[in-house]
Every structure is written in structure tokens, then in C-alpha cells.
Amino acid sequence: MLLYLLRRTLYAVPIALAVSLVCFSLVHIAPGDPINAIVPADAPQEVVDQIRREYGLDKPLPVQFGLWLGHVVQGDLGRSLATGRSVWSDLSVAVLNTLRLAVAASLIGFAVGCVLGGLAGVFQGTWIDRVATGLAVAGVSVPHYWLGIVMVVIFSVELGALPAMGAGPTGGGAWAWDWAHIRHLVLPAVTLCVIPMGIVTRTLRGIIAEIMGQDFVNTLRGKGLLGRTIFLHVVKNAAPNALAVMGLQLGYLMGGSILVETVFSWPGTGFLLNSAIFQRDIPVLQGTILVLALFFVVLNLLVDLMQTALDPRIKRA
């Protein structure tokens, strides 16, 4: 098992490398010259060339990639073209903010989704199933920025119960796990959880209904096992696929929803990406996409490892 763990981890390295290459080249393939974003339109050619040299944008692309990668592995993602600050310092704050939001939203979404999906799968064809499926469809279909605005109108404007903006009493800054901060998390997390909730519900319903229809469940009943033991068997059979879906959903949430983070002024990766795109801030863009993509790679690796641990049919050798 340890050897398998090591090998799977090693497999992730070329994927990560490929991902970083794509991140690097995507930004260069995109139309528009990043230099235009920092120098005035009427700047003389010599100034443009000088800045181009300073940022290393005059070198051939492979060299640029090599240099960039060399810095990246040392944790240096460069400086923002727009603010001049280190990309890593801005990015780490944003990633942590989004991580809090994503984990909170997925905990709610997965918990509700598992319960609804489990019930719908077990009681397939009954009113419970119809209610759960209806909620799932609604969760996936409702535009979440609209839901966010509605929540702000109800809970912030009308009831005044929860804050509508920012990631803390000061609007940003240091996070703390106290009520003053957590109450800022509630509305965006609930808004963000509906899509994973819907997807997990639908997937789990399908998985469980499929398993309940399999012959071995009849065998278990025929052995005289009680409902809760049979349920355990079903859960263990459903777990690998359910985990895969949930891992993917957490990955999507980590991308930070640009729309939801904008609605709630949540200073996360979506927010950061949004401003980087409009300012053609290439280092920030590259760094953010890279970190998010690597997050996906790590998440997939974790899901793979958990699946292998749970399902004996996946080869460990």
C-alpha cells in the first residue's frame, strides 16, 4: 500500500508539470500584450522595450517558461503587474479565504446531498424521492448569484440578521473562528452549497438505486441481515463513486465562484482572478490558475487513494 501511495504520488508530478505548462502558455496565447497594461499608450518604444526586458518578456518562450518554473518551485510567483506586490502574498490570502468558503459550502452541500440522495435512492419512486429529486434539480438550476442577491435582500436588508459583504468585521484582513467572522461566512456558504448539494443528491440517488437493484442486496436480505447492516453494505459499495463526485465538486468550489464572491465581496480567488483578467495582470493570473490547478491534481490524487483503500477491485499492485 505504501509503495502504491508513493507511485501514485509520483504519477502526479508529470501531470502537475503539464498543468503548469498549460497555465504558462495559455496566458501567452491570449490576445493582447501585457505591456500595454502597464505603460501609457503613448510611451516611447525605448521605454516599452526596457520594461519588456525588465519583466523578461523579451526572451524566447521556452526560456521564459524555464525561468518562471524555476521561481515557482521556490514559491516565487513573481510580482503583480498592477500593484507591484508579490503575487504569493495576495494569492495566499485569497486561497485561504476561498478555502474557508469552499470547505464550509461543501460540508453543508455534501451533508445535505448525502442525506437527500441516500433517502431518494432507498425510497426510490416514493414521495420522498420526488421531493429530494425536486430539491436537487432546483439546486442545480437556480442561478446562484441570483440566489445570493435574494438571500442578501432577505437576511441582510430585511431582517438585518447577517452581514452581506466581506470576510469579517473589517471587510478582510485576518480571519478568526469566532462568531463575528463566521456570520460573514453563512450567506455566501449557503449560496455556494446549493449546486454541489444538487449534484451530490442526484449522483448519490443514482448510485444507491443502482446498488439496491443488484443481486447481492437480495442475498443480504436472504441471509436475514437487518436493514441497518444492509445499509452499511450499500454505503461501502457507494462510497468510491460518491467520493469521486464530491472531490470534483470541492475542486470546482476552490476555483471560487467569481459571481458569488463578487455578490458578497468575498476576497477569494474568484475575486482575484476577476480583477487580474481585467487588468491583464499575467503573473497573478498564472499564479492563481496554477495554484488552483495543482489543488485539483492533489484533490484527485487524494480521491484516487481513498477509492483504492475502499474498493478492493481497484488494483493496488
Next chain:
Amino acid sequence: MTDKLVEVHDLHVRFVSRDATVRAVNGVDFDLMPRETLCILGESGSGKSVTLRALMRLNPPRRTVMSGTVRVGGHDVLAASPRQLADIRGGVVSMIFQEPATALDPVFTIGQQIRETILRHEPIGRAAADRRAQELLEIVQIPSARRRLDSYPHELSGGLRQRAMIAIALSCRPKLLLADEPTTALDATVQIQILLLLRQLQQDMGMGVIFVTHDLGVAGEVADRIAVMYAGRFVEVGPVASLMRAPLHPYAQGLLGATVHAGARGTRLTTIPGAPPNLEHLPQGCAFAPRCAWVEDACLSAVPALRSPAPGQAARCVRVPDTLQDAA
């Protein structure tokens, strides 16, 4: 006379859905004595598996409507509470399924699947249950039993899987073993081994066995008595020898004529014209009448009653002489 192990009286099983009602079993009566083997013979869709599952109420609960009486080992199966039913299942009666590849839980080891059955029904410890599990694998002649306890179903061959399935079924020494085409999914050579094993286990453990198959050869090999099923009814019941030699019902005759067996060497195989009836719209009379060469008016008006020309032998056909009216 000893007590009957199984008493089934006027069993009806219907599957109800919004669009249709499928009448899978339409009035089945039979008894089984301890240590006796009954073979239910019939083609796909004749209701043989449904009858078997009805004996432990294993048909899909939400869609199934059952009536009649089913008593197994003195328990009233149709009236049992869910808890009583769970005690009967596996403890008094257990079942072997057709497809060992799908009938075992793929993510639990063979040992775990045997152990949980034992622990469910008997107040013994884990270690004792594990020892019993190993004994069971030895009883069903799985080589290197101790190692196989930790195997997952996908790591075993089809024959070994079916042996493991049998081990699970036997784990609480049931009085009645139900076998639903246990050899259909296996290779011919493995089939014989499993049949021999089942027959030996039945004698060693003194179980009653009800064996469902569409294979006449298998039926002749294992059965004491054979029941031929057609459209949800037993159309003929009789001791294996007489049924194989001189079947009474035209359908049973047709089945025998369509099968290669030693008695019919040199003669041409025949076929039964037509197809089995739609179980959503059963004819009023004999369900076999549309395919029968000897059909007469009496066949079409009502379902023929069982007529018995000799003790232990009976058929639902108007042409069968009814010399033993009270015996039926």
C-alpha cells in the same frame, strides 16, 4: 408421519405497477418433507424463481402482492413481522442464487460475508464465527480455505464463488435450502461438481432442498420429485422416475421431447409450437391450450383441476384419468 417442512397452499404472487399487473404465480400448492428434494422445472418466465423467492418473501416488497399460505419449518412466512422474517431467513431457510458473480457483495471478503451471517443468527463470538467460516469453506471443498476467507469475490473463479455462496447459505445450518438455478451460469464440468456437492451436503446435513431449473438433466440428477411449472401453475407433479419416463401433461411431454436424454436415443427432437402466454393477460382456461395439440372445449372454459392417476402423481390436464380423486 413426520411434520412437513414446507406447506404451500394456494400461493398467488402478482407484481403490480401503474401500467400492468403481472400474474407470476397463480395458485401453487405443494408440500415438502424434511430431507426431500423437489425440483421445479420450467422455462423462463414460468414463475419458478418467483415461487422460490416467495418462500422467503424475497420478491421486491413494494411491487409484490401475495396471497395464500406459506409455512416453512412451522413459521407462517407471509404473516411474519419484518424481524421474524429476518430470523427465518438464513436461520431456517436460505437461498443460493443463479449468478454467483453478482450475488456476492464485491467489496466485502468471503470471510466477512460468512461471518456476518453467523453472527446475525447465533450468539457466538467473532473468533468462533471465523472458525466456523473456515470449516464451511472446507465443507464446500474450497482449496486452501483459510486463505480464501480473505479473498474478495472477484478474486475467485465462478465455481469457487458458487461454492462460497453455498457456504454462506449453509452457515447457520438451515432446514431448507432453496437453489435458484445454481448451475446455470457455470461451465458444464463445474456444473456437475456443484450438483454432486449439493446432493452430498443435502444428505450430510439432512436438509430439504427446493431446486429450480430449466434443465431436465439437472432435475433428473438431483430431484426426488419434480414439479413442472407453466404460466405460474404446477401443471404436473410426480416422482422423478415416472415423470421422466411417462409424463402426463402435454407440456411436460413436449419438454421431454425437446430434450436430449438417454431414453430418446435415435428419435427426432420435437419442438413445442408457439410461445408462453403473456402473464398480464392469462387465458381463462388452461394456459397451455393455445399450444396444445389435443386441445378441446373443456380446456378453454376453466383451468383444469389436478387429476391424479397414481399416488404421488398429478397433472392439470383434462385428458389425464383421475383414478385417485381423494389423493389429489
